[in-house]
Amino acid sequence: MRIEPWQTPIMVMTGIIVLDFLIRTALRRWGDTVGGKRLRTAALGALTALVLAVGVAALGPDLADQLASVAAAVAGIVALWLTYRSYQALSVDGASRPAPDKQPEPATPAKPEH
Incomplete structure (x- = not known):
C-alpha cells in the first residue's frame, strides 16, 4: 500500500x-x-x-538558534510589559486606598460633682 x-x-x-x-x-x-x-x-x-x-x-541548529534568540527577546519584552502592568496595579491600588482614619478615643464620662 x-x-x-x-x-x-x-x-x-x-x-x-x-x-x-x-x-x-x-x-x-x-x-x-x-x-x-x-x-x-x-x-x-x-x-x-x-x-x-x-x-x-x-x-537545523543554526535556524533553531536564531529562532530561540528571537523568542527570548519576545519573552523579555512580555516580561517587561507584565512587570510594568503589575507596578501600575500596585500604584493605583495604593493611591486609591484612603488612609485609615484615626479612631476617636471614647469620651470619658464626666464625674458628677457633689
Missing part, C-alpha cells in the same frame, strides 16, 4: 482523533487521582521535549 501525499493530513487527523479519544477515556477513569496528575504532567513534559527536538531537527 502506497500513501499518497494528499492522504497524509487525513491519516494524521485520524491519529489525533484516536489518541484524543483514548486519552479522554483514560482521564475519565483515573484523571483526578494523584497518579493521573503526575502522568499528565510527565506526558506534557515529554510532549514538549519531543516538539522541541523535532523542531530543532527540522530547522
